[in-house]
Each structure stands twice: as C-alpha cells, then as structure tokens.
Amino acid sequence: MKDYLKHYRIRITALSPIYVGDGKLIGKKEYIRRSRRAPVEIPDQKKMFMYLLSSRARAFEEYMLDQRKTAPDLYQWLQAQGISEAVISSWIRYSMDTGDAFINPQNGRNATPKGIQSFQKDTYEKPYIPGSSIKGMLRTAILSWELGKRRKSDAEIEKRVRSAAEEGRGKRDTFLRNQAEDLESEIFHRLKRNEKNPKDAVNSVMAGLIVGDSDEISEKQLLLCQKIDYSCDRREERPLPILREALKPGTEIFFDLSIDETIFPYRIEDIFAALDFFQELCYERFYKRFGRGRKESGLVWLGGGVGFLSKTVVYALFSPEDALYVTDQVFKKTVKTYEEHKHGKDLRLGISPHVCKCTRYQGELCDMGMGRIELLRGV
Structure with a gap:
C-alpha cells in the first residue's frame, strides 16, 4: 500500500432522522397503507x-387517471377490486x-395521504448514502473552517462578498456565484x-480526499x-405537505475515507477540527436561537x-451582524416568495432564516439531519 495514502473507517450514528433523497417521488397511489x-x-x-395489467387493466388505468381529491387511496381501490390480502402481501418489497x-401536529388529527420523497438506493434497491453527499458535508466544514481563520486577517474577503450582495446583479440562480467560486479557488x-483557469476543478486539493459510499443500510432502518x-418568534410548528423516507435515529452509517497526502493538505485530525468548528458555528449562530x-x-449535519x-459558509465569513444582513x-x-414567506422580518428578529427545519419522531419534535461522527480506525 502506498505510504502517502491514509485510509480510515468512519461511523456516523443518526441522532435524528436523516434524509438523503434520490429525486424520486412515490405517489399516493403507489404505496399501501392498510389502516391508520x-x-x-x-x-x-x-x-x-404485471398482476393488475393482466387482470384489471382497464380499471387500473381509469384509477390512475382519476385526479379527484376524493379518489380512494391504493389500498382502498385494491379492496374494492376484490384483491386478496395474500396477493397484496406478495408484492410488498x-x-x-x-x-x-x-398526524397534523397542530390539531392531532390524521392528515390526508401525500406523496413520499424516496431515500437514495443502490441497484439492489438497498438504502445507502453516496460518498458525494458525505464529501459535500466535509467540504462545507473545511471551507468554513478556513474562512473563519482567514476572516481575522483578511478583511477584503468580507468586503468583496458584502459589496456583491448589495449590488445584487445577475440572475437569481447565478447570484454570488462568482464570489463563491473565487473563495473556493483561494482555499482549495x-x-x-x-494555470490558465484557476477555477478549473482539476486544481482542487479536494481531489485528494476520497470518500466512499456508505455500506448498505437495511430497509428496516x-x-x-x-x-x-419551526418558527423562531412564536415557537410554533408549521407542517408542510411533504413526506420523506429517512433513516431512524440510532441507525449506524459506515463508510471509508482515504487521504492522498501528496494532494490533500489536511490530516484526519484537521477534518474533525473543521467539523467541530462548523458544528459550534451552527449551534451558536442558529440552533441556539430556537x-x-x-x-x-x-x-454533523447531513443530508437534505x-x-x-x-x-453555506456565510456565517463563517462574517460577524453575526453582517452575516444576518448578507443572508437577508x-x-x-434569490427567493421569489421572499414576502410570502415573511423573510422581511428576519432583520427584526435577528436571525435569518427565521425557521428551523424539523420533523417529529416518537411524539417529539426533532431537528433534521443530526448525527454523531466517530473515527473507528486508521490504516
């Protein structure tokens, strides 16, 4: 094994539901719920x-095309078609x-069926977390860590981004893109x-950080x-019509990480220091307020x-007051629904955004995407 390659085995334990989506939606006519x-x-x-098309093709087609809000859910329709429980059970993956x-947390009543955003799965339909998702989390932490150190000695970094934010030129989807690329180029x-194009990704030291996909995770998780x-000002919950497949708290996520020391200038200890810096930043600047x-x-904070x-790295780049202003x-x-979502009150509240992304698990309100990361061994 090459001496300049360092290999590590790492575990993340989910402390709250973790969602890593695959971009697919399981429609409310595509899952079965036999009772409340x-x-x-x-x-x-x-x-x-295959079963329905061979025996009830016309009825199934009419059902799928029925757009009425009062249309039955899939299980109700299957029952109306006289399909036995044994046959239904033979389909379940x-x-x-x-x-x-x-459950609607505002009134405790049963909510209407919704589509489900599905979790990332491999070719065998087993849940897993792509290495790219984990590496993205590490990248944000390292970038924030570096910017936090440089901000103390280089005031020009703040001035450039703040000036660009105030000018606000360009399209919504390209707002501050050049400034973000400049910062990443300077750091990575x-x-x-x-040398002709410093922003070219081939110049990035992140090529020396190799993060593998996680081990396969059981669907039981x-x-x-x-x-x-969850709002900052009123401490109230606003449920949204979005359901997600997520990993249960307690789920263990294992993955391998390798460092090419000829390319990547950080040690494993630096990575964990960056993660702790970013976690403290998130807590002190945001979660603490809620x-x-x-x-x-x-x-760590992982997933969608x-x-x-x-x-983002805005809170690492600026003082609390300036970070609030730039985020606003x-x-x-960039947000078309700025007024509709009441972002205008962020400055008055002293926090932006003014809502925290949560969910409920076993009757308790909990944050999305929180996990504990541990180094198991190095080779």
Missing part, C-alpha cells in the same frame, strides 16, 4: 403492475413505520494543474417523517431538509 396505524408498505412496482408522518485550488418548519440543536463536539446553514440580501434577491 399500519405501516406504509412499498410494493414491487413490476410485480404489482419493504415497509416503514409511519410514526407521526400522518492550489494544485496549478491548469427507514421511517416516514413529515417536513415541519432552543434546538446540541452544544457538543462530534456532531436540514436547512440553509448546513450548505441573499434571500431577498
């Missing part, structure tokens, strides 16, 4: 469709505990493989969770539905 307290069952689409996903693009916005999160080292702070500018110039 029963788990949601995900059928093998091929098996189910996996099932999930619904937990609080179908040190290899000089393409999946549950359904509902997206909930009475949420944890003031602990070794915590976690919120603005987990994917970002929302004002």
Whole structure:
C-alpha cells in the first residue's frame, strides 16, 4: 500500500432522522397503507403492475387517471377490486413505520395521504448514502473552517462578498456565484494543474480526499417523517405537505475515507477540527436561537431538509451582524416568495432564516439531519 495514502473507517450514528433523497417521488397511489396505524408498505412496482395489467387493466388505468381529491387511496381501490390480502402481501418489497408522518401536529388529527420523497438506493434497491453527499458535508466544514481563520486577517474577503450582495446583479440562480467560486479557488485550488483557469476543478486539493459510499443500510432502518418548519418568534410548528423516507435515529452509517497526502493538505485530525468548528458555528449562530440543536463536539449535519446553514459558509465569513444582513440580501434577491414567506422580518428578529427545519419522531419534535461522527480506525 502506498505510504502517502491514509485510509480510515468512519461511523456516523443518526441522532435524528436523516434524509438523503434520490429525486424520486412515490405517489399516493403507489404505496399501501392498510389502516391508520399500519405501516406504509412499498410494493414491487413490476410485480404489482404485471398482476393488475393482466387482470384489471382497464380499471387500473381509469384509477390512475382519476385526479379527484376524493379518489380512494391504493389500498382502498385494491379492496374494492376484490384483491386478496395474500396477493397484496406478495408484492410488498419493504415497509416503514409511519410514526407521526400522518398526524397534523397542530390539531392531532390524521392528515390526508401525500406523496413520499424516496431515500437514495443502490441497484439492489438497498438504502445507502453516496460518498458525494458525505464529501459535500466535509467540504462545507473545511471551507468554513478556513474562512473563519482567514476572516481575522483578511478583511477584503468580507468586503468583496458584502459589496456583491448589495449590488445584487445577475440572475437569481447565478447570484454570488462568482464570489463563491473565487473563495473556493483561494482555499482549495492550489494544485496549478491548469494555470490558465484557476477555477478549473482539476486544481482542487479536494481531489485528494476520497470518500466512499456508505455500506448498505437495511430497509428496516427507514421511517416516514413529515417536513415541519419551526418558527423562531412564536415557537410554533408549521407542517408542510411533504413526506420523506429517512433513516431512524440510532441507525449506524459506515463508510471509508482515504487521504492522498501528496494532494490533500489536511490530516484526519484537521477534518474533525473543521467539523467541530462548523458544528459550534451552527449551534451558536442558529440552533441556539430556537432552543434546538446540541452544544457538543462530534456532531454533523447531513443530508437534505436540514436547512440553509448546513450548505453555506456565510456565517463563517462574517460577524453575526453582517452575516444576518448578507443572508437577508441573499434571500431577498434569490427567493421569489421572499414576502410570502415573511423573510422581511428576519432583520427584526435577528436571525435569518427565521425557521428551523424539523420533523417529529416518537411524539417529539426533532431537528433534521443530526448525527454523531466517530473515527473507528486508521490504516
């Protein structure tokens, strides 16, 4: 084995539901829920469709085309078609505990069926977390760590980004893109493989950080969770019509990480220091204001539905006051629903965004995407 390659085995334990989506939606006519307290069952689409097309093709086509809000859910329709429980059970690929996903936290009533955003799965339909998702989390932490150190000695970094935010030129989807690319180039693009274009990704030292996909995760570790916005000012929950497949708290996620020391200038200890820096930043600047999160080292924020702070470096780049102002500018110039979602009150509240992304698990409100990361061994 090459001496300059360092290999590590790492574990992330989910402390709250973690969602890593694959971009697919399981429609409310594509899953089975036999009763209000029963788990949601995900059928093998091929098996189910082959059976229905061979015996009830016309009726199934009419059902799928029925757009009425009063249309029955899939299980109700299957019962009306006289299909036996044994046949239905023969289609089931996996099932999930619904937990609080179908409960409206505002009134405790059963909510209407919704589509489900599915979790990332491999070619064998087993849940896993792509290495790219984990590496993205590490990249954000390292970038924030470096910017936090440089901000103390280089005031020009802040001035450039703040000035660009105030000018607000360009399209919504390209707002501050050049400034973000400049910052990443200054921090990561040190290899000089393409000196004509410093922003070319081939120059990035991140090429020396190799993060593998996680080990396969059992479908038994999946549950359904509902997206909930928790407000800073009123401390109230606003459930949204979005359901997600997510990993249960307690799920262990194992993956391998390798460092090419000839390319990547950070040690494994530096990576963990960056993660702790970013976790402290998230807690002190954001979660603390909601009475949420944890003031602990070794915590990470992983996956989708976690919120603005987990994917950005604004709070590392600026003082608390300036970060609030720039974040508000970002929302004002990129979010079409700025007024509708009441972002205008962020400056008055002293926090932006003014909602925390949560869900409910076993009756308790919890943050999305929180895990504990541990180094198991190095080779």
